[in-house]
Amino acid sequence: MQVLQPSGWARPKGYVNGVAASGRMVFVSGMVGWDGQEQFQTADLVGQVRQALTNVVAVLAEGGAKPEHIVRMTWYLRDKRAYIAAYKDIGSVYREIIGKHFPAMTAVQVSDLIEDQALVEIEVTAVVP
16 A cells, blocks of 8 residues: 655545555444444443444454455445544544554535434445555
């Protein structure tokens, strides 16, 4: 994976501006913060992020991919203020589950998610070399 960082640009925190990669692509649907039986164990944003990222890693493994193969993540959040307020804790959970690997990333606030209890949904694209 090659990080695309234009000369003179400030380095973003927690993600990269772009990625170039080649290999077998693995696509992970939007994962919410429920367990494998589609049960939410928490109504807490950080807890749901932890579960959603755990779900992402499990699906990646089924495709022969690892967290370090992630090239793109999109986060859909119901409350951007809650997300910003939890940056530190979310960052800790992210590094615990994904590691110190930062792909191209987008985070957007949405008015709602399909699952009523979901506070976050994360979709991923990975490229296995």
